[in-house]
Amino acid sequence: MNLRSKSKINNLAFCFFLLSTFLCFADSTNYQYYIPVENKKVDRFIAKGLEALKEYGDFKIPVNELHIRRSKLVENPRLFSRADIQDWQTVKTRINGLLKSHKSLRSHFNHTTIKSDTLRQKVLVIKLLNSILLDEDFYSEEKFPNLKLTEEQEKWAGEGFFGSFSKDTFKLNRSLLDTLLKGAMASFKVIKRPKINMQLCELASEKRGVFVIYLKHEPDSDPFYCELAHEMFHLLNPKVYDWHMEGLASVFAEKLLKQERKNWDHFEKVLSNTQKAYGASYHFIKTLNQYSKTPFQSMLKFTKPYRGSREKIDIKPWLKETSNDFKTLYREQLSKYYPILIENKSNNIEFN
Numbered sequence: 001m002n003l004r005s006k007s008k009i010n011n012l013a014f015c016f017f018l019l020s021t022f023l024c025f026a027d028s029t030n031y032q033y034y035i036p037v038e039n040k041k042v043d044r045f046i047a048k049g050l051e052a053l054k055e056y057g058d059f060k061i062p063v064n065e066l067h068i069r070r071s072k073l074v075e076n077p078r079l080f081s082r083a084d085i086q087d088w089q090t091v092k093t094r095i096n097g098l099l100k101s102h103k104s105l106r107s108h109f110n111h112t113t114i115k116s117d118t119l120r121q122k123v124l125v126i127k128l129l130n131s132i133l134l135d136e137d138f139y140s141e142e143k144f145p146n147l148k149l150t151e152e153q154e155k156w157a158g159e160g161f162f163g164s165f166s167k168d169t170f171k172l173n174r175s176l177l178d179t180l181l182k183g184a185m186a187s188f189k190v191i192k193r194p195k196i197n198m199q200l201c202e203l204a205s206e207k208r209g210v211f212v213i214y215l216k217h218e219p220d221s222d223p224f225y226c227e228l229a230h231e232m233f234h235l236l237n238p239k240v241y242d243w244h245m246e247g248l249a250s251v252f253a254e255k256l257l258k259q260e261r262k263n264w265d266h267f268e269k270v271l272s273n274t275q276k277a278y279g280a281s282y283h284f285i286k287t288l289n290q291y292s293k294t295p296f297q298s299m300l301k302f303t304k305p306y307r308g309s310r311e312k313i314d315i316k317p318w319l320k321e322t323s324n325d326f327k328t329l330y331r332e333q334l335s336k337y338y339p340i341l342i343e344n345k346s347n348n349i350e351f352n
């Protein structure tokens, strides 16, 4: 798991920021705690969005998988989702091996072998894994004579020193499945206080090109698409923390929503406040983009390191390639919005 580093800012300011703005930097969130969005209309919108993003050059990290989550807590974070599977081939082989050696498991699968080639088959595998997870009789020493339980698993099995008072079938089953399918799936991660209401594009695995986008509003609602389109822009380079990027993400969102005939009112209202950084960044970039969109199509080629693994826009060389009129307009607009944006530097988003 390759989550971005934890941001260290004042808790109160952080909560306020979570509730009041679109959050684009990661904290210690983990998708297992959030409600997965599986919706065909949303999938179609994503496909259009990925196509539209090509206008801005190559993706810094190829997007192989994109999972959408609501930034609301799921009732049972231990339940599996597709995002947990890191290697479908291995999961398929291991499950089929288990089905051969453990006939009792066939009652869950209703098949003697499983497939995982199509989306439908994958969704079915997740459903079946979750039926095992919820099965109180999944584990017994007789069924798994060769499986050596860890101390914690024994506690959950209600065996040995800890006795039956500590029995927790649910934790035991998830832990056993993590062991049985080790290396092919993400193990469950305990987080004491998961955050809510963030809007965030998270790079879950750089190596595998897996991204998770968290959104606040009801799936398939108008505000949901506003948020989704903005966060999708961060897929181009999730490491950039820069107000130019935020502004451009909102400009992109507006364009995509209008192209897809979705309602833009929600963001129009939110972004109308130019005394707040997201509103300021949107109007700053929108004015420039209306004058000429060409400089923005190449902007993401101009980045430089910023705070460890993060990046920011390298303004000087980017601006150097633009026309004199554009440069003048940039400076004019910059002086207008600079105070608001520089003030919000504490949000870990750079502006220079």
Ligand SMILES: [Zn+2]
Residues within 6 Å of the ligand: 022, 023, 024, 230, 231, 234, 246, 249
């Ligand atoms: Zn953003």
